[in-house]
Structure formats: C-alpha cells, structure tokens
Amino acid sequence: MTERTASNSSDLFDCEAVFCDDYLHFYGPHLSPEFNLQQADVVWRLLSISADCKVLDLGCGHGRIANELARRGARMSGLDSSPFFLNVAREAARREELTVDYVEGDMRELSWRHEFDAIYCWYTTYGYFSDTENIEVLRQCFNALKPGGRLLIEQANRNALLRRGLPFTEVTSRGDDMMIDEVDYDVFEDRTRTRRSMVRQGKVSRANFSIRLYSYAELAARMVRVGFSSAEGFGRGGQPFTTYDPRLILVARK
Ligand SMILES: C[S@@+](CC[C@H](N)C(=O)[O-])C[C@H]1O[C@@H](n2cnc3c(N)ncnc32)[C@H](O)[C@@H]1O
Numbered sequence: 001m002t003e004r005t006a007s008n009s010s011d012l013f014d015c016e017a018v019f020c021d022d023y024l025h026f027y028g029p030h031l032s033p034e035f036n037l038q039q040a041d042v043v044w045r046l047l048s049i050s051a052d053c054k055v056l057d058l059g060c061g062h063g064r065i066a067n068e069l070a071r072r073g074a075r076m077s078g079l080d081s082s083p084f085f086l087n088v089a090r091e092a093a094r095r096e097e098l099t100v101d102y103v104e105g106d107m108r109e110l111s112w113r114h115e116f117d118a119i120y121c122w123y124t125t126y127g128y129f130s131d132t133e134n135i136e137v138l139r140q141c142f143n144a145l146k147p148g149g150r151l152l153i154e155q156a157n158r159n160a161l162l163r164r165g166l167p168f169t170e171v172t173s174r175g176d177d178m179m180i181d182e183v184d185y186d187v188f189e190d191r192t193r194t195r196r197s198m199v200r201q202g203k204v205s206r207a208n209f210s211i212r213l214y215s216y217a218e219l220a221a222r223m224v225r226v227g228f229s230s231a232e233g234f235g236r237g238g239q240p241f242t243t244y245d246p247r248l249i250l251v252a253r254k
Helices: 021-027 033-046 066-071 083-096 131-144 158-164 216-225
Strands: 054-058 075-080 100-104 116-121 145-156 168-174 177-186 191-200 203-212 230-234 247-253
Touching: 021 168, 021 177, 021 191, 033 066, 033 247, 054 066, 054 131, 066 075, 066 083, 066 100, 075 083, 083 100, 116 131, 131 145, 131 216, 145 158, 145 216, 216 230, 216 247
Parallel strands: 054 075, 054 116, 075 100, 116 145
Antiparallel strands: 145 247, 168 177, 177 191, 191 203, 230 247
C-alpha cells in the first residue's frame, strides 16, 4: 500500500500519456464490435433510452458506444478532452453516416443546461480528479439533465478489487509490444495508483494515473447531495449490484 500523498488533479492522472494511440493499440483487440454492442445494450437498458432521447456520452473516447447508440436512433452528443480520440470517433461516425455531436471539453465544466434525457460516464471514466472535482462533475451532469433525466456512472467495484489483493501487476501484450500496469492502492484516499510502462517496437514510454474508487454508498450519497432524487446500483451486466461484482454501475434520477 502506498504512503499518504497530497491530491492534486494535475498529477493524479496523466491523461495525455494514457489516452493516445497507445491506448487504442493495446485495448483495441479487447474492444471488439461484439464487446461494444454488449456494453451499449447495458447502457441503453439501464438508462431506459429510446429512439429520439437526447443523450450525452461523457468522456466518450473514440466513440465506440456513442456511435452504436446513434445507430439505434438516439440523438447523441459525445464530450471528451482528447482531440485525438474525438477525431477517431468523428471519422467512424462519418463512415457510417451517423450523426453525433462530438465536442472537445472538460467534464468539470459543461455548458449545457436542461438539455439531455440521459448522460453516461462509462468504462472507468469517473474518479480521475480530487473528491471536490469529482463531485463537481456530478453537479455539472445534474445541471445538464432535463427534469426526470438519468445519469449513469460505471467504475471498478472497490470491494471486489480489494478482495483480489493489491498491489498487483497486469501485463497486456500485442505481438512483441507490451503494456505493464503496476497497480497499488492508497488506503488513505481510496484511490488506485497505477504506474504504466509501454514497450512498442522496442521504445519504452511511461504514464501514471490514479482513480478514486467510491463504494456504492459513497457515490449514491454524493449523487443525492448534488440534487438527484434517487440512485440505484447494478453490476457489470446490468443485474442488481452485489459486493462480488467486478464493476459498480450507479444510475441516478433527477
Ligand atoms: C477509459 S477512457 C473511456 C472512453 C469511453 N467512455 C469508452 O467507453 O470507451 C476515458 C476517457 O475519458 C476522457 N477524459 C479524461 N479526462 C477528461 C475530462 N476532464 N473531460 C472529458 N473527458 C475526459 C479521456 O480522454 C478518455 O477518452
């Protein structure tokens, strides 16, 4: 377990080094069309999306879920801070003649007010910042939703991760290339701290990132604190949440 350190969002998550071409290189084979379809199904169902709903994918990455929901008829927007990922997302949408409003921005400062029927922050995209800023993200989502709108947040289930035991090392290989994650847990701040080393064509690069993991009760309480009327927990496939599930999905209603 790591020593207590001061939290400051700029050194918590090195976004530029993590969310770049290397991410697509190593995660690409895992993020198959079938996998994306399964995940889009869960989002669609848990948020009760129907054709014509206005939906925001918060931290949309390269658009693998937003494009699928647009294909089903939802009126999609996708916000991400990575121009590189947004270009990949736009190009994929263009190839299929899908309409998605892809916007570059920071989830801590959303300009929309009472705009969306549903917002989702999917695939470990929440918890990158300090506690105060993470709550601000919830508040921004609350403001961007219409009355009765729904917010979905998906994270690793802290309980299941701790039961697995930390620290651990995870290796992802693709041909001769390798990505090595050394994952530790900061018990004072309830954050993972990961040191990532990537080897591509013999060249080594590194990135550090940390994610604040909330328990079901903590995240639900924070959602209610910013104004949501209720929050309900689900596991990876959208079934009711249990402490053993590897993922935690919370759906809050405005
Ligand atoms: C783990 S990826 C997940 C992407 C996508 N949700 C998916 O399911 O594939 C996290 C995404 O969050 C984006 N991101 C990180 N910090 C952000 C911020 N402050 N505002 C908006 N997006 C951000 C990254 O650029 C990246 O695309």
